[in-house]
Amino acid sequence: MEPVSPSPPVAEHPSREVIRGAVVRFAGDSGDGMQVTGDQFTAAAALARNDLATFPDFPAEIRAPAGTTYGVSGFQVHFSSQDVFTPGDAPDVLVAMNPAALKTNLKDLKKGGLLILNSGTFNATNLKKAGYEVNPLEDNSLDGYTVLSIDITKLTVTSVKDTGLSNKEAHRCKNFWTLGLMFWIYSRPLEPTLKWIESKFGKRSDLVAANIAALKAGHAYGETAEVFQHRYEVPAAPVEKGEYRNIGGNTATALGLVAGAQLAGLPLVLGAYPITPASDVLHELSKHKQFGVTTIQAEDEIAAVCAALGASYAGNLGVTSTSGPGMALKMEGIGLALSVELPLVIIDIQRGGPSTGLPTKTEQADLLQAVYGRNSEGPVCVIAASTPGNCFDMAIEAVRLALKYMTPVILLTDGYLANGAEPWRIPRVEDLPKIDVKFRTDPAGFHPFLRDPETLARNWAIPGTPELMHRIGGLEKDYNSGHISYAPDNHERMVKVRAAKIAGIANDIPPLTMEVGEDSGKLLVLGWGSTYGSIREAVQRCRDRGLSVSHAHLRYINPFPSNLGEVMKRFDRVLVPELNLGQLVKIVRSTFLVPAESFAKVQGQPFKISELEDKIRQVLES
Amino acid sequence: MSDLIAPTKLTKKDFETDQDLRWCPGCGDYSILANVQRMMPELGIPREQIVWVSGIGCSSRFPYYMNTYGFHTIHGRAPAVALGVKVANPELSVWLATGDGDGLSIGGNHLMHCLRRNLDVKILMFNNRIYGLTKGQYSPTSELGKVTKSTPAGSVDQPVDPASFALGVNASFVARSIDTEAQHLGEVLRRAAAHSGTAFMEIYQNCNVFNDGAFDAFTDKAVRAERQVRVEHGKPLLFGANQEKGLRLNPRTLGLEVVNVGEGGVPLEEVLVHDETNPTFGQLLARMPFPEFPVAVGVLHASLRPTYDGTLRAQQKAAREKLGQGDLGKLLRGGSTWTI
Ligand SMILES: Cc1ncc(C[n+]2csc(CCOP(=O)(O)OP(=O)(O)O)c2C)c(N)n1
Ligand code: SF4
Ligand SMILES: [Mg+2]
Secondary structure (H helix, E strand, O other), rough: OOOOOOOOOOOOOOEEEOEEEEEEEEEEEOOOOOHHHHHHHHHHHOOOOOEEEEEOOOOOOOOOOOOHHHHEEEEEEEEOOOOOOOOOOOOEEEOOOHHHHHHHHHOOOOOEEEEEEEEEOHHHHHHHHHHHOOOOOOOOOOOOOOEEOOOHHHHHHHHHHHHHHOOOHHOOHHHHHOOOOHHHHHOOOOOOHHHHHHHHHHHHHHHHHHHHHHHHHHHHHHHHHHOOOOEEEEOOOOOOOOEEEEEEEHHHHHHHHHHHHHHHHHEEEOOOOOOOOOOHHHHHOOOOOOHHHEEEEEEOHHHHHHHHHHHOOOOEEEEEEEEEEHHHHHHHHHHHHHOOOEEEEEOOOOOOOOOOOOOOOOOOOOHHHHHHOOOOOOOOEEEEEEOOHHHHHHHHHHHHHOOOOOOEEEEEEHHHHOOOOEEEEEOOHHHHOOOOOOOOOOOOOOOOOOOOOOOOOEEEOOOOOOOOOEEEEEEEEEOOOOEEOOOHHHHHHHHHHHHHHHHHHHHHHOOOOEEEEOOOOOEEEEEEEHHHHHHHHHHHHHHHOOOOOOEEEHHHHHHHOHHHHHHHHHHHEEEEEEEOOOOOHHHHHHHHOOEEEEOOOOOOOOOOOOHHHHHHHHHHHO | HHHHHOOOOOOOHHOOOOOOOOOOOOHHHHHHHHHHHHHHHHHHOOOEEEEEEEEEOHHHHHHEEOEEEEEEEOOOHHHHHHHHHHHOOOOOEEEEEEEHHHHHHOOHHHHHHHHHHOEEEEEEEEOOEEEEOOOEOOOOOOOOOOOOOEEEOOOOOOOOOOHHHHHOOOOEEEEOOOOOOOOHHHHHHHHHHHHHOOOOEEEEEOOOOOOOOOHHHHHHHOOOOHHHHEEEEOEEEEEEOOOEEEEEEOOOOOEEEEEEEOOOOOHHHHHOOOOOOOOHHHHHHHOOOOOOOOOOEEEEEEOOOHHHHHHHHHHHHHHHHHHHHOOOHHHOOOOEEEEE
């Protein structure tokens, strides 16, 4: 026997480089599992305590024809050891699983960025489907990038060959192979994903084995293939002490609603009709029956809002969640709610419109519909969430205002918040303020439209209360008795009192403060909703370059914070960026007579930081 | 013992409100209201536990005149609002007033889903075969060719029969009655009140302003014995002044036929005996063409199955038994967390 020589000590290969952070985009066919890959990659970043933000971007079709450009599904994640406010403008790394994904995403990749390609899919058929005349791997079109062309398909199939999967199923493991490689590049442990695979595919041991094999093979490839100069490490971000989890906007909204109902001590009834991107709120709430949450999948959005209103009438917290087209259907019901002055929470998770529009893309163009969309004088409270985590706070706020003021409250979020995620410091339940609810029980002097002199909210007498039987409805009510009245003066009085009640909420919400910058100067960038992260980052970068610009962000739109007019006066100019043709700016101008300027984008995509930076500079230079 | 003292018995008067009734004089809605107000005290339900929900129409003004809780909502949506009310508080006795337009035109969708879900509510559909409140356009129950303000050349759409529609979507209780037939209407209302699940009642109601006499052909005293068959569970389907006519199943057409019973006719045994638990009976009776056949009134169908609200409650109870009362702190910490 030949003596076995001891293996030489392995130097760590290649070297690990500590970096601040990165923006990574996964792109592939909608059947390639890019959302799962992105989620798992994000979870790993979260576990490493990076700050992060994500942006899933997928087509409306569940399985668009394979290989086409319109069937490409993407997931972008920005993780860092510093504060992160957006999923990032341009990816540092693009993973393209097929030619179509390359075709649609390459333009966004940073010059010199890392491009990982599955060369196994670059065949004639796929190239043609993607619209390539020449194979981009063979001309010089990728010259400006660091290209890593790997036959992921073949390597995956080889890695799972012992698990007995069919060829088709074997191909499906490509995303875990790729994830394994990405984990290696960013020095992430495999264990959490191994566990996840086990729980996800538990019932099919062959799938568990195959996906694990693929994940490990991808990881091993990084270790052995010697194609990488660097391996990266992103240290933990310095954040406030506390317990954290990763949270997406829709989950945060749903949890905020449960919390709000618990804080008020009321059962919650959600009426909803499935619609992208709102359905996940229904899905999430349907899991929490033990909290006294009842979900009704209604026959349409009209029934959904009416059922929610019926529940509020009977003394529960009525909630309804939807997106643009469903919102349009709910308007008559919301009008009834404001007329009978019952609490009602309406969540509008905005998407691209009009009509069916861009179901899976984001937009902020339901603002005017929310503020003004009812027949006649129909004031309701309108608020908006700014980040996925903020959806939680604003959902509680919607519950608080609806119950305190006996009014519908519309909470606006959007597709970007709904599907995006960020690390979220979990609040302690003890720190959440209770919401005080009093049902009327005293018959002395009762009528249903008796008002609290301060809030103007009417008293809430619910069925089941002895001696307080009464009738309400959408016909105009006499101010002094609650009976039907068609009297001209009374009608005007009631119109005004309903308006005054909503306007009065301004005294019960926080004043507008600066997110970034001084509270006076040359330019105020005034945002609302999901544009928060991009605006904040853009304003910060401009300030770093010495520009006089500040950022304020509205979370209350009807009514506005009481100091908004005064805040705007302290700046020479006001710029309002929105993902619509200028809706908030319209309200701001007409309310305050200020020459606020609009910066509009309506592409179904969020603002890039650079777009905002350029605009700010341009405004300040003009 | 003091707690054995029976609560003061309520009377019709206790269910009247101080509101002026705003229906046209002579409208069939008055007698329906009076019958309901007479029946309600018999239920022994405290007034505060009763809720009337309605849509929009003359008929939907009903809740204003009932001294219970009441919600006059929007056109067609009463079943949807009632869904929320009943789910939020299943202890309540929930009643709906709707019209043929409210319930079958703008609100047909909600009515269908209410019936198939078997929500435990009672629905009174005031069928006057016209839009009353909007001053006389034809409705989904108006006869073909109906000349109204909006159809000067006659309506072109085929009417829907409310009872047949209800049976078609699997309603668990379907009955018909007539505004002016106090005793019959009272009986149908009592049966509906006792039913667990959605009880659907179509009540022929005369709109003396825009569709006067729409039902005279079978409600007039002179003809009603000949033109109505009053169905009762377990009893033969007989009609006529002397109960001399009957309904028999023709096995070849799978349809009903009118036969003379007794002397010169068929023996009583050949007459169909009404089985309200079998929806096929209900459907055959609901769809009899008039005037070749009489109009069937009474409880056409009644059967029991779990209610929507009851099943929801059971799910909630099961969740609480399995998972305990919800713990908010735990919920917020769902998924993987990390502490810094
Ligand atoms: C959304 C809406 N559309 C239309 C109307 C007008 N409208 C009120 S009642 C009614 C028809 C009512 O007919 P029906 O339900 O048969 O009630 P009836 O008055 O005959 O009792 C219509 C069309 C309305 N109130 N709301
Ligand atoms: S219009 Fe007809 S249904 Fe309406 S109140 Fe007058 S009579 Fe009755
Ligand atoms: Mg009618």
